[in-house]
């Protein structure tokens with residue numbers, strides 16, 4: 001007798017689709033999914049595309065992301081037909097993205113290069129070691145601001161159990177003049193891997209090597225207790241945030257623009 005294997009569908013998965021469905025209905029045409037091409041982003045993008053195969057996807061990349069992240073971006077963009085729009089600070093798009101005709105929005109690198117050069121001249125060290133908050137602000141927060149400036153809402157892969165800085169978020173929350181939708185907020189790391197396996201989503205090679213949370217190359221390490229402990233490891237920012245989830249990206253009445 002032929003056996004049909006039915007993959008286990010956790011009720012959590014459908015609940016996340018429901019959150020996305022409601023958000024897409026509410027903010028139709030003014031909403032997009034953010035994708036860093038880490039495991040959580042891949043799950044959210046996959047869920048969102050089950051709800052609406054044409055949902056816009058954007059990604060903020062930096063010059064310091066590992067080569068494998070750019071390769072994975074290209075691979076996933078092709079495989080899932082994401083039509084991703086990439087935002088990054090720089091003078092020209094990385095060759096790998098140009099070859100694939102990926103839509104890249106470039107932001108002026110002048111301020112970043114000026115600050116980085118000044119720090120290096122004064123300390124002999126790189127900006128990401130001396131002032132990672134400034135580096136993240138210029139390379140990640142500002143491009144994210146640009147990416148969401150015309151949106152009413154964005155969808156993220158943020159999860160409560162990732163680390164100390166992510167415990168107090170809500171599934172749907174207002175941040176300044178934009179709504180943030182966190183549909184997998186209550187998922188565990190194991191839920192994410194289970195979903196990836198059930199849906200045959202290829203895995204970024206750095207996870208296979210043992211990394212649990214991926215960021216820019218100089219600021220990502222293995223180890224620590226919590227999932228995000230490898231981020232900015234050994235610095236006061238360890239396990240912390242780049243700022244895109246903590247700084248209001250669109251400032252409205254009654255909200256305060258924080259400087260990290």
Ligand code: SF4
Pocket residue numbers: 062064127128131132133135136137139140215216217218219242
């Ligand atoms: S993660 Fe590191 S290299 Fe990347 S933007 Fe932040 S400080 Fe700079």
